[in-house]
Structures are given as structure tokens and as C-alpha cells.
Amino acid sequence: MVTVSQNTLAQFSQERSLILWFDEVGIADIPLVGGKNASLGEMIQQLTPQGVKVPTGFATTAYAYRYFIQSAGLEAKLQELFRDLDVEDIKNLRLRGKKARSLLIHTPFPVELREAIATAYESLCEKYNADTDVAVRSSATAEDLPDASFAGQQETYLNVVGVEGVLAACHKCFASLFTDRAISYRHTKKFDHLSIALTVGVQKMVRSDLATSGVMFSIDTETGFKDAALITAAYGLGENVVQGSVNPDEYCVFKPTLKTGFRPIIDKKLGSKELKMIYDDGSKFTKNVTVSTADKGKFALSDDEILQLAHWACLIEDHYSQVHGIYTPMDIEWAKDGITNQLFVVQARPETVQSQRTGNLLRSYRLVGKAEEQTKNVSLQPLTTGRAVGEAISQGKVHLILDVHKIEQFQAGDVLVTERTDPDWEPIMKRASAIVTNAGGRTCHAAIIARELGVPAIVGCGNATDVLKTGQEVTISCAEGEEGKVYAGLLPFEVQEVPLENLPRTRTQILMNVGNPQEALSLSAIPNDGVGLARTEFIIANQIQIHPMALIHFDEVKDEFVKAKIAKITALYAEKSQYFVDKLAQGIGRIAAAFYPKSVTVRMSDFKSNEYANLLGGQQFEPDEENPMLGWRGAARYYDEGYREAFALECEAIKRVREEMGLTNVIPMIPFCRTPDEGRLVLAEMAKNGLQQGVNNLQVYVMCELPSNVIMAEEFADVFDGFSIGSNDLTQLTLGVDRDSALVARLFDERSPAVKQMVKMVIQTAKKHNRKIGICGQAPSDYPEFAQFLVEEGIDSISLNPDSVLKTMLEIAKVEQQA
Numbered sequence: 123m124v125t126v127s128q129n130t131l132a133q134f135s136q137e138r139s140l141i142l143w144f145d146e147v148g149i150a151d152i153p154l155v156g157g158k159n160a161s162l163g164e165m166i167q168q169l170t171p172q173g174v175k176v177p178t179g180f181a182t183t184a185y186a187y188r189y190f191i192q193s194a195g196l197e198a199k200l201q202e203l204f205r206d207l208d209v210e211d212i213k214n215l216r217l218r219g220k221k222a223r224s225l226l227i228h229t230p231f232p233v234e235l236r237e238a239i240a241t242a243y244e245s246l247c248e249k250y251n252a253d254t255d256v257a258v259r260s261s262a263t264a265e266d267l268p269d270a271s272f273a274g275q276q277e278t279y280l281n282v283v284g285v286e287g288v289l290a291a292c293h294k295c296f297a298s299l300f301t302d303r304a305i306s307y308r309h310t311k312k313f314d315h316l317s318i319a320l321t322v323g324v325q326k327m328v329r330s331d332l333a334t335s336g337v338m339f340s341i342d343t344e345t346g347f348k349d350a351a352l353i354t355a356a357y358g359l360g361e362n363v364v365q366g367s368v369n370p371d372e373y374c375v376f377k378p379t380l381k382t383g384f385r386p387i388i389d390k391k392l393g394s395k396e397l398k399m400i401y402d403d404g405s406k407f408t409k410n411v412t413v414s415t416a417d418k419g420k421f422a423l424s425d426d427e428i429l430q431l432a433h434w435a436c437l438i439e440d441h442y443s444q445v446h447g448i449y450t451p452m453d454i455e456w457a458k459d460g461i462t463n464q465l466f467v468v469q470a471r472p473e474t475v476q477s478q479r480t481g482n483l484l485r486s487y488r489l490v491g492k493a494e495e496q497t498k499n500v501s502l503q504p505l506t507t508g509r510a511v512g513e514a515i516s517q518g519k520v521h522l523i524l525d526v527h528k529i530e531q532f533q534a535g536d537v538l539v540t541e542r543t544d545p546d547w548e549p550i551m552k553r554a555s556a557i558v559t560n561a562g563g564r565t566c567h568a569a570i571i572a573r574e575l576g577v578p579a580i581v582g583c584g585n586a587t588d589v590l591k592t593g594q595e596v597t598i599s600c601a602e603g604e605e606g607k608v609y610a611g612l613l614p615f616e617v618q619e620v621p622l623e624n625l626p627r628t629r630t631q632i633l634m635n636v637g638n639p640q641e642a643l644s645l646s647a648i649p650n651d652g653v654g655l656a657r658t659e660f661i662i663a664n665q666i667q668i669h670p671m672a673l674i675h676f677d678e679v680k681d682e683f684v685k686a687k688i689a690k691i692t693a694l695y696a697e698k699s700q701y702f703v704d705k706l707a708q709g710i711g712r713i714a715a716a717f718y719p720k721s722v723t724v725r726m727s728d729f730k731s732n733e734y735a736n737l738l739g740g741q742q743f744e745p746d747e748e749n750p751m752l753g754w755r756g757a758a759r760y761y762d763e764g765y766r767e768a769f770a771l772e773c774e775a776i777k778r779v780r781e782e783m784g785l786t787n788v789i790p791m792i793p794f795c796r797t798p799d800e801g802r803l804v805l806a807e808m809a810k811n812g813l814q815q816g817v818n819n820l821q822v823y824v825m826c827e828l829p830s831n832v833i834m835a836e837e838f839a840d841v842f843d844g845f846s847i848g849s850n851d852l853t854q855l856t857l858g859v860d861r862d863s864a865l866v867a868r869l870f871d872e873r874s875p876a877v878k879q880m881v882k883m884v885i886q887t888a889k890k891h892n893r894k895i896g897i898c899g900q901a902p903s904d905y906p907e908f909a910q911f912l913v914e915e916g917i918d919s920i921s922l923n924p925d926s927v928l929k930t931m932l933e934i935a936k937v938e939q940q941a
Contacts, residue, residue, distance in 0.1 A: 137154065138185055139186075140183060140186040140189070140234060140235055140238040140239075141180050141182060141186070141238045141239065141242045142154065142159075142180065142183055143178075143179075143180045143242075144162045144163040144166050144176075144179055144180065144181065144325075145163060146163065147160055147181070148160065148167055148168070149163075149164040149442070149445055151163065153184060154183055154321075155183055155184065155323075156184070156261030156262050156320070156321040157261055157263075158259060158323055158471065159321055161469070162176060162179070162470075163181075164441075165467060166178065168441055169438065169441060172437055173434075174437055174467055175464060175466045176468070177466055177468060178246075178326055179256065179323060179324050179325035179326055180242045180246070181321050181324070182238075182292060182322040183321055184319035184320075187319040187321060188319055189234075190229075190232060190235060190296065193232050194229045194232075196225060196229060199225060200222060200316060201316060203218055203222055204305075209305065209306045212529060212549060212550075215302050215306060219301060219302040222300035222305075223297040223301070226296055226297040226300070227293060227294065227297040231289070239292055240285045243256070243285055246324070246326065250326060253283040254326060255281050255282070255326075255327040256282050256283070256288065256325060256326060256327055257278065257280050257281075257325045257327050258278070258280075258282050258322060258323070259278045259279075259295070259322065259469075260277055260278065260295040260299070260321075260323075261276075261320075261322065262299065262304075262321070263320075263321065276299060276301065276304055276320065277294060277295050277298035277301070278361070279291040279294070279295070279407060280327065280361065280407055281331075281401045282407060288324060291322075292322045295320065295322045296320050299320040300315075302549060303545035303548040304545075310552065328457040328458070328459045328466045329461050330359055330360060330457035330459065331358050331359050331400040331408075332459075332461060333457075333458040333460035333463070334356065334358075334422040334457075334458045335355070335363065336354040336355040336356060336360060336363045336422075336455075336456060337353075337354050337360070337453070337454065337456070338353040338431055338432075338454045338565075339451065339453055339473055340435040340439035340451045340473070341451035341473055341476050342374070342476075343475070343476065343511075343564055343569070344512070344513060344564065344604070345513070345643040345644040345647065346476035347643040347644075347647075348449070349377050349378050349715065349718070350374050350375065350376060350388075350715070351374070351375045351377055351431075351436065352372065352374055352565070353372070353373040353374075353428060353431050353435075354373075354563050354564065355370055355371045355393075355421075355422040356368045356371065356395045357395055357398035357417060358397075358398030358400055359399040359408060360455055361408075362397055362398065362410070363563065363566065364455070364565075364566065364567060365542065365566065365567050366542040366543065366544075366559060366562025366566025366569070366581060367542055367561055368394070368561060368563075369393040369394045369561060370565075371393040371423065372390075372391040372393065372563060373389065373390050373391075373423065373428045374387070374390075375428060375429065375432035376388050376711070376718070376783065376785070377432070377436050378718065379718075379783060379784030379785060380432055380436065381436060382784060383784075384782060384784030385429055385782050385783065386711065386782075387425060387428055387708070387711075388708055388712040389712055390428075390704075392419075392420075392421060392694075393563060393582075394418060395418050395422060396412065396418065397411070397412065398413050419693055421694075430465055434454075434465075434467060435452065435454060438452050438454060438467070438470050439452050442470075442472065452470050452472060452473060453474075454469065454471075455468050455469040456468065475573040475574050482621060482623055483619055483620070483621055484618075484620045484621075484622055484647060484648065484928075485618070485619050485620075486513075486601070486620075487513070487515040487599075487600075487615060487616070488615060488616060488618075489515065489599065489615045490615055490616050491614050493609075493614055493615070504599075504608055504609055505589050505596070505609065506583045506585055506586050506607075506608050507583065507606060507607050508558070508559075508580040508581055508584070508606050509562075509563060509581050509582045509604065509605070510580060510599075510601075510602075510603070510605060510607075511564065511569045511572050511579040511581060511600060512572060512573060512576070512577065512578035512600045513578075513601055513644060514601060515578065515597065515598065515600065515615040515617075516578045516597075516598045517555065517596060517598060517612045518535050518537045518556065519535075519536050519593055519595055520536070520537050520590045520591060520593065520594045520595075520596055521536035521539065522539045522540070522587060522590060522591065522592045524540060526544075526546045526547055529550045532550040532553065532554075534553040535553070535555050536553075537555055537556045537596055537598060538558070539559075540560075540587065541560045541561060541587060542561040542562050542566070542567075543557070543567055543568040547568075548571060551568075554577055555577070556577060556598035557577060557581075558583060558590065559579070560582070560583055560584055560585065560586050561581070563581065563582055568581050569581050578598050578600045579606075580598060580606030580608060586608070595610075595612050596608050596609065596610060596611070596612075597609045597611065597613040597615070599615075601615075603638050603640040604640040604641075605640070620928055622649065625649055625931065625932075626931065626935035628931060629938055630912075630917065630919065630920060630934050630938065631652070631896070632649070632922065632931050633650060633652050633654030633655075633723075633921035634648070634652070634654065634717075634921060634927060635654060635898055635903075635922060635923050635924070636653050636655070636713050636924070637659075638660055638664070639660075639665075639709040639710075639713050640712075641924075642717070646717050648927050648928065649927070649928070650717070652721040652722060652723075652787075653720070653722040653723060654846060654897075654919055654920075654922075655723060655725055656710065656714075656722055656723065656724045656725065657725055658709075658710070658726060658772070659729055659733075660709075661710070662729070662737070665705050665709055666702055666705045666706065667691065668688055668691065668692070668701070668702070668738040669734060669740035669743055669768075670699070670771050670772075671739070671765070671767065672737075672738060672740065672742065672743060673688070673692070673771075674698070674767050674768065674771070676698045680742060681741075684738055684739050685739075688738055691738075702771050702775075703771050703774045703775050706772065707774075707775040707778040707779050707783075710775060710776065710779050711778075711785055714779055714785040714787055715783075717787070718785060719787050722785075722787050722788050723789045723823055723921075724789065725791045725793050726790055726792060727769075728793040730754075731745055731747050731755070732744075743764070751862070756792070756793040756794025756795060757792050757793065757794055757795040757800050757803075760803075760804050761803040761807045766807065769807060770807075773807075773808055773813050774811065776788060776790050786818060786819060789821050789822070789823055789843075790820075790823070791823040791846060792804050792823070792842070793825040793827070793848070794825065794851070795824050796828060796830055797830065797834070798838055798840065798841050801824060801842060802841055805822060808822070815843070821843035821844065822842055823846055823894070824838055824845060824846075825846055825847075825851075826838075826848065826852065827848030827850075827855070827899075828852070829852075829856060831884065832880045832884045832887075835883070835884050835887035839891035839893045842893070843894065844893050844896070845884060845893060845894070845895045846895075846896050846921070847884065847895070849872045849877070849897060849899025849902075850899050850900055852880060852899070853870060853877050853901075854870070856874070856876050856880055857869060857871075857877070872900070872901035872904075873908055881897075881911075881915070882915050885912075885916060886915075894918050894919075895918050896919035896920065897912060897917060897919075897921065898921040902922060902926075903922045904926075906930065910937045913934055913937045920934070
């Protein structure tokens, strides 16, 4: 007599079920209910106890789909239909897809399947209310695998109500297994069309039509930086964010210190959020309406909600990494219910691009020659800009297409320019040299597919379809930070590939100079020991743009035009000075997070008075100096009545980064400090503003850029915890050469014996007094022999421009081997 275990009977019962509830399945059940539904079941069972809220529902099974196909004898008809499929021929693809969908949609469901779906939906109605609103989503059994996203390949229907409505939506989902884009994608990924089954998830709707929704990733989507959670948000139902119909808000959270109880929101970007999808009381399920000006101008999520979602992203990533036995970053859709004000996770799948990349090769793109110089001098203006996707450079002829039904005209190698893409565009996206869209954020369809295909893209340009014309030759640059730029013409560029396996490690610490916070996550992939110079001036000039005193004394700003401009930029802030603190803290925090837990030395502001005057509102608060280079700059400002209040804002930003974000790897550094007594005054000012040297392991460094810093190095060592040599100013003041003067430029040389003697002296004194000593000036980046000299003198660290790190590291390794 053969006995069958209860487990075996249960498994057999599941495999022959037409319907399974989410709480009956887990991640191991992808063959039964597809990727989306298995993941929902996994989260409901395993993560709900940890506080992650997931709406319930049920799934039709793979068995149900195959039962439908086989009972109607559709398999042979489909095989015959795809016998002469040619996905490269758009007309052939469209005809085959249309016939396959028609075949399924005009074949009635078996009675048993209709009854099973109807009974399950009625059970949901008993739990909630009559005619419960549900989302009906397709989920293929080959979907959400580690190397294939199938993002948006099949259909989704929102705000579906009533038994007949649910049955009709399920039927259309079955047919959507044969959308043109799904057929093309499966062919590309070498999946057999008939071996894949389509399951349908029927899930209680979250009323985000009355609130907000979006997408989040537990990894930075561009750089592959593992310690960041990226969240996007817009008003209404989430389809607009997924499909790229809107430019959403973007938030970035640093996961390691979030997990230890801090609040590390390291970036917030306001999106335009012009449309929101809501329920339609008419014949359609949903409709788009315009967002009010007031709502567009504010963030869609509070800081608490951002942190809550990021916390969930960590829980979900950690769980799936444990389940799979390998690091598994996640792509998650979330929604906020406008009735209960609760957040929910409505989908989660493995991220399929960055997680598949190996870290053995560092590939970098950059414009070269005249093009590079012109972009640095801002004389080469881009035709349009948007969010960069892909960190690469590409070029080709523009092909502007606004109607998806005209994609057969697209030629391989062209630059696709359009309003936005959805999965119907995928058959030509893989042929494009680059993609440019008016709408969308970093988590929209165009961005996700471009990453997967390895095609650079710029999304959310706003005006690309107006300024770019078919046939126009352009260069697409996604290699200049988070802002992607479209330049006219075919500009010269180069690609550098550096294998990272056999790079030598040096005794001398190799640090990096970082100015732009938006480049920090990608720069951290270059082998390094931390940041020797993070320049606050870049953040103030480019991201803040307003003089801090004009924010503190906003009501006293005399120029009405300037005042109006400041008011517009700071519209979200009742207290204008907090705009300065927020932006500076986020900029510093992003750099500190990128390199955490390695040290990040942040130089406090060192604008000259003429540079400060160029900021909005600056003219009113700055003196007119004959020689700003030697005037009111650096430390001299911080305790002066004319700037003391502004320095307090800088201190508040550093305090927030260290204490609220938990990024205690930040070391503030004081520039242009003329005397030890001045250093003590600055430290007293910092302490007054909550930055007490020695408390919470706070160190404070000083720039060594004046002859007095060298001559009185012993006294400065009593005041500060370390030195960083600024070779530019030290050379200028040792040789008496104005570094801005072309007339004496030939005399400016950091390799001068006088300058080298200065450097040698301060290294020796710092070593004698057990103080850290490094260099963050330009010289070692430009001159390998100067770097060699520094190593021979025993310097602790050399901070380099990012493009000099690898070559200088090799030079230093040689010197150390010879020593």
C-alpha cells in the first residue's frame, strides 16, 4: 500500500488549483503564480510581522492559464502563428501579436475558471465591501528573474469593480501575454513563447488616487551604489511614475545609518508632478487630471514617510538577500492610502541591472579636447538637459517620434527622441544609440529599459521634442553627473577601462578631491581611502545660489528683483535660512555617505568677497576689496560680525550631517587661518554652534596654505587635529605670485625648491607632534614627480582629482617599493 504525505497532497492540491490566495504562496512558488504574485505572498507571510504593509488578494495560477489554453485547443494555433515570426520586422511582429491576442480574447474562459475567480472576488468583497475596487495585474511565470525584469510587458488594470469587471480584466491580462513588446522581449531573452504561463494577481486597491505613490529601489539605479535607497513620488495612482508620464520627486536615503536609528535623507529633488491619475466615475477605470500649482510646488512625501519607506526597502532587501543566499537589491512599488494615510508596498521584484554587473572593471567616459574645455568654461551650452541614465556618452542622428504606431520608421543607431516611452516602444529601444524623453524620472520605464539595454538615456527634459529635430547630429552625455546633456554635433569623447583586480594598495593614503555631490556615489567606486577635500563652495554656488546673509536678513534685501528671485527659490521655507542649511547638509551628507565610513574632510566656505558678491543678494552684504585673494576670506570671516551668523548656518549643516544623519566620518577643515589665535576664535565659534572639538569624536583640521602655517606649525598643532596642505595658495604666497595673473603665470610652480622646502618643514613638524598631515592641492594630480617627493617625505595622505587617482596610485606604489 502506497502512503502519501499531507505535504505531498497539499503540494499536489496547489499545483492543480485555479486560484491561490497571496497568503498561501511564497517566493518558491513562481512556477505556480508568477513573480509578482509569489513576491506579494512572500511579503505578506514573512514581512507583515515586521511592519511592512501589503494589500491582500488572490492569484489565478499557471495551471489555470494552461487549462484555459489546452481545453480550448489554442496551443497548436499559437505554434503555427509564431512559426514565421520576425521580431525585427515591426509589421510582422504587430500582425502576429494582434492575431495571438485576438485568439485568446475571443475564446471564453472555462466555466470552472470563471466560477473560481468570481468566488474569490466575492470573498474579497465580504472582507471589505460590495464591489471592492481591485488592481488586476499580469504576472508571467518567467517574470522578475534575476536577469530579466519583464517590466510592464503585460497589462495592468486599476480600479476594477464587480465580478464581470474582474473577469473581463483577467481575460485581457491573459491575452496580454502576447503584446508586441512581450513577444519581442521574450525573443531577445530567448524564452519560449509557449513555455511561459500567465497568472493574474487581483489585489485590493490602495486609494493613492487620493494621495501619493511611486517606486523605490534599494540600490542607486545609476551607479550601483549599494548603500542608498532611491525613492520617487508623485500624486495619484502609480502608473504615471512607472510609465514616465510625470517627473516625480526624488529622495535618497543612506541605509547603513538609517538602520542604526538616524535620519539620513541625503538628497531631495522636487519634481514637477504635473499630472495625477485618479479614479474615473465614467466608462473608463482611471483618468489623468492636472495637479494644482500649490501641490506641484511642494514635496509629495514628508521626511517621516521617506524614512519609513526607506526602512521598508531595507527590510525587503535583507529578506530577499537571505532567501536567495546572495545580495539581492529590490525594485519596489509603493502607495499611500488617502483615506487611512497609511503607506503600503504593492509590488517588489529583484533589481535586474546593477545587481548583474561585476565590479572588476571601471569604465569611464569623458568629452575630450576642445569639447571638454568648452564644457568646463561653460562656453558649450547643451541644447537640452534632464536626468542622466547610464553614465556613458553616445551620439547619432536624432529621430523624433511622437506616435508609437510610427516606430517602424526608426533606424538602428539613431537617437530616439519622444515624449515618453512605455513597453510598446521596446522593439526599437534596443536599436537606439541613446534615448531622450520629455517626461519621466530615474525610475520610469524609459530609464529602467535603457539601463537594462546598456543604452544611455536622458529623461525628464521637458522640451526635447521642441528643440531637437529629426536628422540633427547630437552627442548625448550622461557622464557629467546626474544632469544629462544633449550637445549639438558629434563631439569627441573617450572611454577608459581600468581592471581593478590587481591594483596595488599603498601605505600612503590615496584620497580624493570631490566638489559635486551628484558625482559622489559614482566616484566612490574608484579605489580610494576617503575624501581629502570636499568643497562647500561648489554646493553653495551651484545648489544654493543665494548669499547666506541674504537669507538670514531676507526682509532687509533692497533689490526687489533679487528678493523676488530668492523668494521663488525658497518658496518651501518659511524660515529662509533653513534652505541654506538643508541644501548644504544634503550636499555634504551625500559626499559623506558615498565614502562612509572612510573619513571625509569638508572645507568650510572659502569664497573671496568678489565671489560671494556674485551670489544672489551678495552685493548688499559684501565689501569692495582691492585684493580679495588676500582679504576677507576663510577663517577671518567666521567670527566677524559681518559673517558670524552665516558661519552658524555652516556649523548647523555639519552638525546635522554628523548628529542627525549619523555621518560622523565628516571632519570640518578651516581654510586660510592666519594665526593660531584666529584658529582658537574659530573653534570657540564652532563650539558655540554645537560643534565642540573632541565631543562625539569631532576632529577639526586646518588648511596649511600660508607661510605662517608652516613657520608656526608647532603652535597650530596645539590648536588643530591635522593639516592639509593647499599647494595652490602656498605656492602663491611663498613665491609672491598672483595665481590669477597671466602676466606672471610662468613663475607659478609648485615644484619650486622654496615651496618644496615649505612642504618638507610642515610634514616634519606635524609628524613630530603626532598630527595628521596630507595634501589636497593640485600639484600631485598634475606632477607625478611632486607626488613622489611627498611620499619620500613621509606624508600621510595625498588627495587627488578623481581622474588622477589611478595613475598616481601606480606611481606611488613604485616609489614605496623602491624605498
